[in-house]
Amino acid sequence: MASNGGYEVARDDIELGVSPGHSRSLCVLGTGDFGRALAQRAVASGYTVTIGTRSKQKQADMMKLIEATGATLASQVDAIAAADLVVVAVARDFYDSLPLHVLKNKVLIDVSNGPVSGKTLSLRSNAEHLQELVPSAVVVKAFNVVSAYLLETGGIQGSKEIPVATDSERARHQVVQLVRDMGFTPVDMGPLRMSRDIEKMPLEFFRDWRGAFAVVGVLFLIGYIANFIKFQLCKNITVNETWDWSVFKKILMTNFNRNLGVIALETLGAVYLPGIIAGFLQLYRGTKYSRFPAWLDRWLRMRKQLGLLMLAMAGTHGCISLGIYHPHHQYDWLFEAPKTIRAEVEVNKTFFETQTVNIWFHHPTWRGELFLTLGAVALCLLAILGIASLPSVTARLTWREFAFVQSKLGWTALMAASLHDAVLGWEFMVTSYKCYMPTGLQYALYLPIICVIGKLIQLIPAVNRRLVEIRSGWVRKASSEA
Ligand SMILES: Cc1cc2nc3c(=O)[nH]c(=O)nc-3n(C[C@H](O)[C@H](O)[C@H](O)COP(=O)(O)OP(=O)(O)OC[C@H]3O[C@@H](n4cnc5c(N)ncnc54)[C@H](O)[C@@H]3O)c2cc1C
Ligand SMILES: NC(=O)c1ccc[n+]([C@@H]2O[C@H](COP(=O)([O-])OP(=O)(O)OC[C@H]3O[C@@H](n4cnc5c(N)ncnc54)[C@H](OP(=O)(O)O)[C@@H]3O)[C@@H](O)[C@H]2O)c1
Numbered sequence: 001m002a003s004n005g006g007y008e009v010a011r012d013d014i015e016l017g018v019s020p021g022h023s024r025s026l027c028v029l030g031t032g033d034f035g036r037a038l039a040q041r042a043v044a045s046g047y048t049v050t051i052g053t054r055s056k057q058k059q060a061d062m063m064k065l066i067e068a069t070g071a072t073l074a075s076q077v078d079a080i081a082a083a084d085l086v087v088v089a090v091a092r093d094f095y096d097s098l099p100l101h102v103l104k105n106k107v108l109i110d111v112s113n114g115p116v117s118g119k120t121l122s123l124r125s126n127a128e129h130l131q132e133l134v135p136s137a138v139v140v141k142a143f144n145v146v147s148a149y150l151l152e153t154g155g156i157q158g159s160k161e162i163p164v165a166t167d168s169e170r171a172r173h174q175v176v177q178l179v180r181d182m183g184f185t186p187v188d189m190g191p192l193r194m195s196r197d198i199e200k201m202p203l204e205f206f207r208d209w210r211g212a213f214a215v216v217g218v219l220f221l222i223g224y225i226a227n228f229i230k231f232q233l234c235k236n237i238t239v240n241e242t243w244d245w246s247v248f249k250k251i252l253m254t255n256f257n258r259n260l261g262v263i264a265l266e267t268l269g270a271v272y273l274p275g276i277i278a279g280f281l282q283l284y285r286g287t288k289y290s291r292f293p294a295w296l297d298r299w300l301r302m303r304k305q306l307g308l309l310m311l312a313m314a315g316t317h318g319c320i321s322l323g324i325y326h327p328h329h330q331y332d333w334l335f336e337a338p339k340t341i342r343a344e345v346e347v348n349k350t351f352f353e354t355q356t357v358n359i360w361f362h363h364p365t366w367r368g369e370l371f372l373t374l375g376a377v378a379l380c381l382l383a384i385l386g387i388a389s390l391p392s393v394t395a396r397l398t399w400r401e402f403a404f405v406q407s408k409l410g411w412t413a414l415m416a417a418s419l420h421d422a423v424l425g426w427e428f429m430v431t432s433y434k435c436y437m438p439t440g441l442q443y444a445l446y447l448p449i450i451c452v453i454g455k456l457i458q459l460i461p462a463v464n465r466r467l468v469e470i471r472s473g474w475v476r477k478a479s480s481e482a
């Protein structure tokens, strides 16, 4: 018998009223949203379900909802007596109002979640609290990670994995079977004390995304401020003789769109850089069997989120750019030169004058064609990476296919997007903007260039051979051992 902080946990010695073989009768305590949804799903899965209520006097609307589940309505005591498995679909605060004396020797399935605020006076989970209230029963934590909506709509949205935790192997077996019968995948989480973690799961709020959001948010803000200083302030201070307010309207679309492109490319560099750093560290240490520093480990684990955020930025940039990719919109070097004619132009109703007029043909130059195609190819490849990262798609790919998409296609996208930037602005690559600031076209390439140089070094045959050996398990012997 194991101990949990002085509290006995193994419960296989409790005599359960579980019928031999697989019990198909179920009691659900509570006629609330969750109790009804679970009852309905269990009935659809071939179970005989009795819903236990404090009072059978319900309003007509509620009665219709309960009848629609296909379950029978009974008093709490009668419902509990009719089944060995009891789902407690009642909030924790009301556990002690249940007829605890008749729950003896039953398997109690605790479906409750922790408080949304995260504040609780007790370290114990709801499931452990219920176990303390009824020591002669066995409590199993399950189903809390799914919503009533998911149960009703057949599990199309959201995760279909259900963590299960209990201190009794027999009860675990029963509940795991129930979870399977209802079309979900049970995940064995071990003893009941794991319910502390399980109860927190549905309340987590973008835990895996926080780091990536922070990195991308800070980069975006810095880039936006730099663009504002360059295009709105610096130009007015150093070039214009009088203050030109018209450039300020560009902060809405032009600045925003350029910044999206630049930060998307920087972020794509940040997705592939940690793999390169990891490679050099492995070469230096001569083994893959030593832990990376915490910052690198975090960075490596953040790549998926960084990648998906960059895809969102690149997609938005592509959409806006298609709207403004036009000869009249400052791309004269990307389109064929306009035809220039001299024409009589009406200045006002009575006055005409002869002016030079540009007539633009919407034909891109070779450079314009290349620039646009590279951007579109990069976005297309990145979309494939994004699709491959959907769990349903990932599950259908072999490890080799997934690695090909994420690594090879991802690197190709990085190259294509970098060339898209370089072809657009190669003449700005060595000059700085007024006020000694680098152009966005330049700093978009900082991380991608470091990635490409690092990758080229790691592709040198002798270096690559050693890296492949290390990643296959080879370990360099210390000089004293050699
Ligand atoms: C739109 C988009 C979607 C993405 N979706 C996903 C996704 O669903 N899942 C995903 O994982 N990434 C995703 N990414 C990130 C990226 O594509 C992958 O991480 C990709 O596998 C990186 O390839 P790589 O060749 O740089 O590195 P890898 O081949 O992954 O790494 C290089 C080497 O570093 C070492 N290494 C890497 N990670 C670790 C680690 N955690 N512990 C120890 N050693 C390590 C290994 O030795 C490895 O051989 C996505 C990126 C984008 C742009
Ligand atoms: N809703 C969800 O999507 C969801 C998802 C995961 C987990 N859960 C968990 O499931 C449990 C039930 O949630 P719910 O949304 O169904 O709640 P709810 O709509 O408030 O229903 C709770 C039911 O508990 C019964 N009950 C028994 N004793 C009670 C008492 N003393 N006071 C008040 N009600 C009492 C009531 O039914 P009778 O009047 O018929 O007795 C009531 O309808 C909670 O622990 C919750 O954390 C819910």
Ligand code: HEM
Binding pocket: 254, 257, 258, 259, 261, 262, 263, 264, 265, 268, 314, 317, 318, 319, 321, 322, 324, 325, 372, 375, 376, 378, 379, 417, 420, 421, 424, 439, 440, 441, 444
């Ligand atoms: C269909 C896809 C795409 C189209 C149509 C497109 C189009 C454009 C256009 C028109 C510009 C010039 C913007 C301006 O100067 O105002 C531009 C710039 C840029 N694009 Fe794209 N692009 C695409 C995809 C991408 C992708 C996927 C990336 C990066 C991952 C990217 C990164 C950049 C960068 C860094 C710039 C330079 C911004 C600057 O001038 O500072 N683009 N793109």
